Amino acid sequence: MSSGPPDGLLMVDATTPAVLVLPGPVARDEVPGLCDDVRARLAATGAGVVVCDIGGLGPPGLTTVDILARLELAARRAGGRIRLRNPHPGLRGLLDLVGLRFESEGQTEEREPAGGVQEAVEPGDPPL
Template sequence: MGPSLSRGDVPRLCASLAAALDPDEPRPAYCDVVTVTDPDMVTVDALLRLHLTARRRGHRLRFRGAGPDLLSLLSLTGFLSVLALDGADGA
């Protein structure tokens, strides 16, 4: 995901994730969000839909590298506790 995500990108991202996940071998999957520098509600929607796509295929999706702006937006919207985040600020 890059810093300029549009609603039209979300179905393609979800389809790519679904194709990459093997439902017969559930294991954690990771999504690097360190390049998300100006998150908005489209970003939140994309992360939630990716999370749901992984869960439907029997996987747990973890997001890496969330910066303070993304963490703040997720907290404000109440979704911080829903998504699995590993580290922050690119850690």
């Protein structure tokens, strides 16, 4: 037995970001459409973050940096931001070189200790 879709509005979890997959090389004329996609996903979810899966883009270059900068600008103007998923290992260095910072999935935020790290206690330290 099957049932149809529920009546009324679908519930969207505002804490779960939408995902935009960039499966391969992106042409310059495709970027405005991708920016529209980012804005639409932010509006639809209300999460404030769109995860961009960029694993399919291949080795990073300045074209990749330009695309990511434009997507981030579109997200910021819509009141959100993008988070990178599956970035190429060399991308972080290239982004640092041009002065851009992006949050990546699985990356600890600044001022936040990495999970599972415990501080060592030295003999003779006073108890807390």
